[in-house]
Amino acid sequence: MNRNSKAELLCKLCHSLFDRGYSVGGAGNVSVRLEGGGFLVTPTGGSLGRITPADLAEIDAKGTPVPGSKPSKEFAFHLALFESRPEVGAIVHLHSTYLTALSCLEDLPADNALRPFTPYYVMRVGYMPVIPYYRPGAPEIGRDLAIAAKAHPVNAFLLASHGVVVLGKDLEDAVNNAEELEETARLAFILRGEKIRYLTAPEIAELRAMAPR
Numbered sequence: 523m524n525r526n527s528k529a530e531l532l533c534k535l536c537h538s539l540f541d542r543g544y545s546v547g548g549a550g551n552v553s554v555r556l557e558g559g560g561f562l563v564t565p566t567g568g569s570l571g572r573i574t575p576a577d578l579a580e581i582d583a584k585g586t587p588v589p590g591s592k593p594s595k596e597f598a599f600h601l602a603l604f605e606s607r608p609e610v611g612a613i614v615h616l617h618s619t620y621l622t623a624l625s626c627l628e629d630l631p632a633d634n635a636l637r638p639f640t641p642y643y644v645m646r647v648g649y650m651p652v653i654p655y656y657r658p659g660a661p662e663i664g665r666d667l668a669i670a671a672k673a674h675p676v677n678a679f680l681l682a683s684h685g686v687v688v689l690g691k692d693l694e695d696a697v698n699n700a701e702e703l704e705e706t707a708r709l710a711f712i713l714r715g716e717k718i719r720y721l722t723a724p725e726i727a728e729l730r731a732m733a734p735r
């Protein structure tokens with residue numbers, strides 16, 4: 523897919539996420555890898571609900587912003603993930619309600635914030651390691667994500683007290699993964715206090731073998 527088609531699809535998916543409440547205010551950012559190297563990313567401070575292709579910031583293959591819109595303050599962590607995981611084609615960062623609520627819980631297990639109880643979470647995301655809290659835009663987020671992305675073959679990381687970072691092979695895949703994950707977190711809150719039948723280790727292993735990644 524060429525640059526302009528990717529820019530249009532990115533905006534269309536941002537509007538869709540915003541319209542369904544996955545992003546509010548100026549929160550969240552989305553990026554996509556371009557074929558000849560380089561990236562498109564949402565600009566800093568804007569609403570995902572009203573973004574147009576002309577608003578997108580472009581970054582060259584060396585990670586240098588091309589003159590034009592100012593990139594998201596989180597582009598450093600997007601770049602760290604693109605560099606650590608060559609198969610990743612797009613990244614979605616959201617402050618979606620249930621994942622962000624989960625990120626605010628004390629004593630989350632660092633290796634996996636969400637124990638699997640449905641198959642699609644395992645198939646699309648795997649599991650979800652937790653990155654410690656740093657202020658938005660802090661370089662430490664990219665540093666820790668790069669280490670985690672190499673250590674864990676998963677498509678999502680929870681940023682403590684902040685939100686979520688979701689990876690995909692392309693834009694639609696990353697958005698699908700983010701939607702599945704937010705729904706899984708919503709179910710986890712609905713089921714709080716209930717006796718959940720968690721998936722067993724053999725069930726998880728079978729699903730991991732089917733995972734599209």
Ligand SMILES: O=C(CO)COP(=O)(O)O
Pocket residue numbers: 548549550551564565566567568593594595596615658659
């Ligand atoms: O979610 C955000 C910060 O973590 C939004 O920041 P940007 O507007 O710079 O993309």
Ligand SMILES: [Zn+2]
Pocket residue numbers: 549550615616617658684685
């Ligand atoms: Zn954020």
